Amino acid sequence: MPRRIKRAFFSRSVHEVAPNLIGATLLVGGVGGRIVEVEAYHHTDPAAHSFRGRTARNAVMFGPPGYAYVYRSYGIHWCLNFVCEPEGSASAVLIRAIEPTIGLAVMRRRRGVADARLLCSGPGRVCEALGITGAYNGLALDAPPFELFARTGHLKIVAGPRIGITKAAEKPWRYGLGGSSFLSKPFASSSRSTGRMAPR
DNA sequence: TGCCCGATTAACT
């Protein structure tokens, strides 16, 4: 049986926590699946919400690790983060994609789509499928409605540039499960492209 | 106060 992830799991740098979340199981109200894609946001990172200091929106990031930071993206979608590092550092991991495994019918109804690959493949989609709203901001990750289980076995974890940002866009702080079909976008292959994509 | 931009998504052409 997988073991539960405790709050102390998050008392480390986001750059340690983020790759170690790949393969972990996240359930919210008994619905969810395996985390296959995350991004790290360190407080020294210009792309992080906490970079310019504390506001009403990001206040949870400045609190203790092991709590959920939920924010409104583009005024429309909700995005879920896990706060990391010792209290006050204001770093967090964005949950970008999940392989849905438990509560498929509930997630399909919330999302209004049938294809399992479209249920949780993106930060906004994850929150819609799992029923996460701003009301979840500040909740502890080791207590209901959250359940987190550590991964079991060895997985191929890949890294690459983060998605949808303009500041510090070159930093390879997006982590994923190699070869997963539930990613929001595939990771570039190890071979580097020098120009436009070759036609297929 | 007003304006621009953003850790996005779905529906367009």
Add this chain to the structure above:
DNA sequence: GTTAATCGGGCAA
């Protein structure tokens, strides 16, 4: 490929 939806933060005035 482009664009609308829709709102909080940051910064200029």
